[in-house]
Amino acid sequence: MSIRRFVRGTVPWDQLEAVASEVGERYGQEAVRVEFLDADNWLSTPCVMNERWFVKVVTGQNALVHALFTGARNLGAFSSGTEGFFEPFDGPVEMAEHELEATRKLRALGLNAPRPVEAFEVDGLGVLVLEYLPEFEPLDALPPDEVESHLPELFEALAVMHANGVAHGDLRGENVLVYEGDLYFIDATNVAEDGLAGARAYDLASALAALEPLVGEKAVVEAALEHYDPGGEQSRTRSENATALLEAEDFLSFVQVRPDHTFDATALNGEIEKAASADEHASR
Template identity: 65%
Template sequence: MSIRRLVRGTIEWDRLEVVFREMAERYDRSELRVEFLDADNWLSTPCVVNDQWFVKIVTGQNSLVHALFTGARNLGAFTSGTEGFFEHFADPMEMCEHELEATKRMREIGLHVPAPIESFEVDGMGVLVMEYLPEFETLDDIDEERVEHYAPEVFEALSAMHDHQLAHGDFRGENVLIYDEIVYFIDATNVREDGIAEARSYDLACALAALEPLVGARDAVQAAAEHYTPEELLAAREFLDFVNMRPDHDFDAVSVKGEIEKLADSEDADGE
């Protein structure tokens, strides 16, 4: 058994059957076709139902793992000179409700996200139901030329989120989907309202970290600069070392910092 499966936990089949019986009743279906996804997700058991719905099943163990992750991330935020801004969920249902509401808010401001459908509780588990996007690609899946094409759109969408006082909190290449030539965001996490400014800087640092291995530091920073000021990029720079400690980001932090500093110096020189 992999460490991921051990930590995430395996849901007993009889409990899964309870979930799918509830779905069949809710959506008036005599039977359901279920495909479990071997996604790198520690916080839920994801599956696709009837090629129509993307479903996350969240257990108490998933909630416990989220609490551990939240504590570690807040500790890392302290190393960047700020208070921790990640917030834990009380239980599996709260995890599902938050993602549903965060997705609704992103959709309301015009961002492309899978349509949020509902969340409900069954046998102590939270169940989140979203639109399923077939045949999508993640930002990590596509070639350099296409990443360069989509990078400005990625930063434009992230900037729009930030302009509306929202933060993603878990920006990674696998959480950016390309579907029908459109950029979609998924898997927003929970950020304290009083920490939103720091969370936005952290988001920007994560986006630069995700794009640097794909297009290089210069192109990543230039794409971000189309939608963020030098001051905002300098604020993000303070989180790059923290982001670089995360196992799901592997990038050249020194090069990204250098490109941000060159951009800021150039702007200062132009302003004199």
């Protein structure tokens, strides 16, 4: 058995039937058709029910794996010179409840996210229900020119989160969906409030790492310099944004060891250093 299959685990069929039955009862459905998604998701079993609800089923093993990942991420944060800022959950139900609340927070900020429906427990499983976005595509599945056209929106959305005390914590191409031409954000993780400064830098590092293989280091660094403005209304200068990129650079080696990020760290580091040097020279 591969390590990926082990950490993902499986949900017994009788429990999945119980979840589908509960969804049908809650939403007045005589029958429930379940379609499982081919997603690289280690922390839940995602599926679509009756082409109306996006459902995540979270097991105790998923919660255990999340706790192990959280410990490893916090060790990585320590290695980057800051205290750990990821927080674990008490169990699968808490994981589902957190993502529901995180989705509500994103929407309250005016950002796109699937409409949250509810979170509940079935046979010890955590069940999260969101609206289903038909015909969406993950950002990392688009052609490079289309990805590049979405860079301003992505960095502006990240700036809105950070300006309002919210960090995503798990920004990857597959956690940014493109639906009807707009970006939708999913799978925000649990970040401690007293660790927001480090979490923001980590978010920015994750965005750079996720986008570099898709559009190249020059395009992604330039987009961050132009559009990542947590103060809003272009209140920050390129030099200040270059400083933010240097802070994010401290986390790139940490992001690089994650199995879900593959990027050219040397090229990205070099482009950040070049941009910071150019802005320092221009400000003299």
